[in-house]
Amino acid sequence: MKxxxxxxxxxxxxxxxxxxxHTNYGxxxxxxxxxxxxxxTVKSLTPEELKEMNCGIILANTYHLWLRPxxxxxxxxxxxxxxxxxxxxxxxxxxxxxxxxxxxxxxxDIEEEGVHFKSHIDGNSLFLTAEKSIQxxxxxxxxxxxxxDECPPASASYAYLKNSxxxxxxxxxxxxxxxxxxxxxxxxxxxxxxxxxxxxxSAVETVKMDFxxxxxxxxxxxxxxxEDMYKAIDYSIPYLxxxxxxxxxxxGDPIDLIEGVIRGVDIFDCVLPTRIARHGQAFxxxxxxxxxxxxxxxxxxxxxxxxxCYTCKNYTKAxxxxxxxxxxxxxxRLLSIHNIRFLVRMMEQMRNAIKEDRILxxxxxxxxxxxxxx
Amino acid sequence: MKxxxxxxxxxxxxxxxxxxxHTNYGxxxxxxxxxxxxxxTVKSLTPEELKEMNCGIILANTYHLWLRPxxxxxxxxxxxxxxxxxxxxxxxxxxxxxxxxxxxxxxxDIEEEGVHFKSHIDGNSLFLTAEKSIQxxxxxxxxxxxxxDECPPASASYAYLKNSxxxxxxxxxxxxxxxxxxxxxxxxxxxxxxxxxxxxxSAVETVKMDFxxxxxxxxxxxxxxxEDMYKAIDYSIPYLxxxxxxxxxxxGDPIDLIEGVIRGVDIFDCVLPTRIARHGQAFxxxxxxxxxxxxxxxxxxxxxxxxxCYTCKNYTKAxxxxxxxxxxxxxxRLLSIHNIRFLVRMMEQMRNAIKEDRILxxxxxxxxxxxxxx
Numbered sequence: 001m002k003x004x005x006x007x008x009x010x011x012x013x014x015x016x017x018x019x020x021x022h023t024n025y026g027x028x029x030x031x032x033x034x035x036x037x038x039x040x041t042v043k044s045l046t047p048e049e050l051k052e053m054n055c056g057i058i059l060a061n062t063y064h065l066w067l068r069p070x071x072x073x074x075x076x077x078x079x080x081x082x083x084x085x086x087x088x089x090x091x092x093x094x095x096x097x098x099x100x101x102x103x104x105x106x107x108x109d110i111e112e113e114g115v116h117f118k119s120h121i122d123g124n125s126l127f128l129t130a131e132k133s134i135q136x137x138x139x140x141x142x143x144x145x146x147x148x149d150e151c152p153p154a155s156a157s158y159a160y161l162k163n164s165x166x167x168x169x170x171x172x173x174x175x176x177x178x179x180x181x182x183x184x185x186x187x188x189x190x191x192x193x194x195x196x197x198x199x200x201x202s203a204v205e206t207v208k209m210d211f212x213x214x215x216x217x218x219x220x221x222x223x224x225x226x227e228d229m230y231k232a233i234d235y236s237i238p239y240l241x242x243x244x245x246x247x248x249x250x251x252g253d254p255i256d257l258i259e260g261v262i263r264g265v266d267i268f269d270c271v272l273p274t275r276i277a278r279h280g281q282a283f284x285x286x287x288x289x290x291x292x293x294x295x296x297x298x299x300x301x302x303x304x305x306x307x308x309c310y311t312c313k314n315y316t317k318a319x320x321x322x323x324x325x326x327x328x329x330x331x332x333r334l335l336s337i338h339n340i341r342f343l344v345r346m347m348e349q350m351r352n353a354i355k356e357d358r359i360l361x362x363x364x365x366x367x368x369x370x371x372x373x374x
Numbered sequence: 375m376k377x378x379x380x381x382x383x384x385x386x387x388x389x390x391x392x393x394x395x396h397t398n399y400g401x402x403x404x405x406x407x408x409x410x411x412x413x414x415t416v417k418s419l420t421p422e423e424l425k426e427m428n429c430g431i432i433l434a435n436t437y438h439l440w441l442r443p444x445x446x447x448x449x450x451x452x453x454x455x456x457x458x459x460x461x462x463x464x465x466x467x468x469x470x471x472x473x474x475x476x477x478x479x480x481x482x483d484i485e486e487e488g489v490h491f492k493s494h495i496d497g498n499s500l501f502l503t504a505e506k507s508i509q510x511x512x513x514x515x516x517x518x519x520x521x522x523d524e525c526p527p528a529s530a531s532y533a534y535l536k537n538s539x540x541x542x543x544x545x546x547x548x549x550x551x552x553x554x555x556x557x558x559x560x561x562x563x564x565x566x567x568x569x570x571x572x573x574x575x576s577a578v579e580t581v582k583m584d585f586x587x588x589x590x591x592x593x594x595x596x597x598x599x600x601e602d603m604y605k606a607i608d609y610s611i612p613y614l615x616x617x618x619x620x621x622x623x624x625x626g627d628p629i630d631l632i633e634g635v636i637r638g639v640d641i642f643d644c645v646l647p648t649r650i651a652r653h654g655q656a657f658x659x660x661x662x663x664x665x666x667x668x669x670x671x672x673x674x675x676x677x678x679x680x681x682x683c684y685t686c687k688n689y690t691k692a693x694x695x696x697x698x699x700x701x702x703x704x705x706x707r708l709l710s711i712h713n714i715r716f717l718v719r720m721m722e723q724m725r726n727a728i729k730e731d732r733i734l735x736x737x738x739x740x741x742x743x744x745x746x747x748x
């Protein structure tokens with residue numbers, strides 16, 4: 001069976017919506033946040049820990065897994081779920097974003113057929129096409145696959161973006177033709193930068209191809225402004241069908257999650273919670289905190305008093321600071337648990353707020369504390 | 375209450391013995407292996423995971439905790455157990471070994487009062503004495519503390535060792551005078567290199583001071599041969615009382631564990647299982663294996679078929695190799711779980727063998743497989 005989205009409640013005052021995603025690995029509520037398991041592992045954590053945090057879908061990266069261990073090995077293992085021992089739904093990206101952001105020396109050669117670039121690991125020449133991306137994802141056997149798209153930089157001109165959107169549409173069509181995994185949904189990706197007409201065109205034409213869901217891409221580039229990201233969502237959402245899931249790619253800042261939900265997004269992903277954890281930072285409802293700060297040296301209270309995560313239930317700030325400042329692996333692990341749970345809890349709270357038509361009040365209350373810098 | 379050792383069974387054919395250690399955090403069987411939590415964390419693992427592996431006592435390092443976060447902070451946290459959220463017994467070393475092995479540029483100035491040396495972290499001048507070591511350990515509030523001792527290099531001359539043994543005896547006496555924690559046992563340490571008369575002298579004189587248990591030290595130095603280590607044990611054990619625990623410091627190679635048990639040792643510790651894990655190596659009953667080896671690329675069997683650890687029950691060698699070769703934190707964590715469990719299981723098996731007077735058969739069976747290099 002392919003993953004299916006079910007719209008259950010449209011919030012009264014905004015575009016926010018509550019729904020469910022039915023998969024072969026269970027049913028999960030939306031809006032939801034997906035932790036990122038780039039190389040088939042959400043850094044430092046086990047699948048059991050993710051389940052305990054009430055995570056639903058997780059994301060794995062096609063580009064990284066194509067290079068190592070190679071999609072044929074994952075296929076032989078019985079697919080990604082068996083390979084990484086994750087008994088929940090998995091979404092794979094197309095590799096497009098990584099090709100454009102990670103390619104060695106950022107050198108790449110884009111042609112109609114696909115993209116030539118060099119591996120960020122060993123500099124080997126690689127060639128990724130729309131068909132190849134889909135074939136790799138078919139082999140990985142994720143529950144949701146992404147169409148191969150071009151991700152132009154934030155600085156790209158209108159003329160460049162227009163051409164790029166056209167090419168991404170042709171790549172989407174080609175990918176759809178070769179897609180061949182009856183248990184895997186395939187999403188189309190809307191591009192077009194912060195231009196209203198390009199986003200509309202991209203959305204309308206992508207929807208014509210009738211994908212199983214739709215992503216909004218090109219919003220997580222370096223140098224992308226928040227305003228441009230919000231525009232990208234606002235210009236895309238009106239043209240996406242109500243009965244399909246909408247996924248905003250690569251976004252996970254708490255404020256952006258709220259803004260995305262209010263604009264009608266169902267799914268988010270981001271490396272932020274695990275990346276900042278490894279650098280000693282943690283989300284709290286009063287803003288981000290940094291454990292390198294000496295003020296936590298003798299702070300024997302939990303990271304967040306009312307958080308239900310394993311870290312907050314069992315450890316003090318003083319101990320977390322000790323682990324972080326002495327570079328102990330457990331530090332990044334415990335902060336990753338808290339940070340992911342923080343975002344997942346936000347989504348739980350937003351789902352409740354949507355059901356009660358008070359998502360705008362939720363935003364106000366959240367921002368008041370989060371930006372207070374106590 | 376102070377930790378107490380109870381001898382329950384003397385093996386018939388060797389000096390091996392089965393016993394129990396009663397502590398304020400439960401009763402644990404011996405012989406046992408203690409995982410090392412240098413900086414109040416067994417690298418990458420949680421206390422719950424250690425309990426699941428059936429670990430008993432764990433070790434924490436006085437020198438490291440003295441420097442960071444500082445023993446006064448651990449004391450304010452309510453002691454090591456509260457600070458690191460470990461609800462089981464903890465043993466602290468004296469700091470002596472680290473002063474002699476980690477001091478910056480190995481420069482140190484030993485005088486009767488104590489040792490002047492420079493911090494391996496920031497080069498600051500430090501001075502550790504017998505009294506200071508005990509006071510720090512009192513503050514850390516471990517269940518078992520060690521006397522401050524000198525750890526001369528394996529190359530030290532007989533004359534040097536003789537003086538050193540005398541000084542270690544004086545330090546032990548001074549430490550005992552200031553020891554002041556009614557819930558903490560204090561062990562004396564036998565030194566004397568591989569010299570029979572020095573080990574005997576050190577053991578007899580240390581036992582005269584009536585400590586709560588006895589350690590055999592000076593056996594984990596760089597350049598120490600296995601023969602010298604076995605001699606150090608053989609020359610010390612006959613002079614140690616039967617009703618007190620015997621702890622061989624810093625030893626954790628599987629073969630050495632067996633040899634130590636047969637010679638009458640009750641407690642062992644070593645960083646080996648977690649250190650080799652981070653380098654991609656794992657213990658198996660057929661010898662150590664290295665996950666950088668390409669032969670595991672498509673090996674979809676568990677690390678060890680009959681191992682009951684979390685790693686072996688849930689992951690394949692191919693996935694473990696993928697994590698190790700891509701430098702993923704979960705790799706070191708999963709191998710640490712297996713390696714610690716491997717040694718803890720060995721101890722379980724040896725306790726059974728002692729009860730059945732077949733420890734020599736156990737050694738034979740173990741070595742036959744372990745050294746087979748299949």
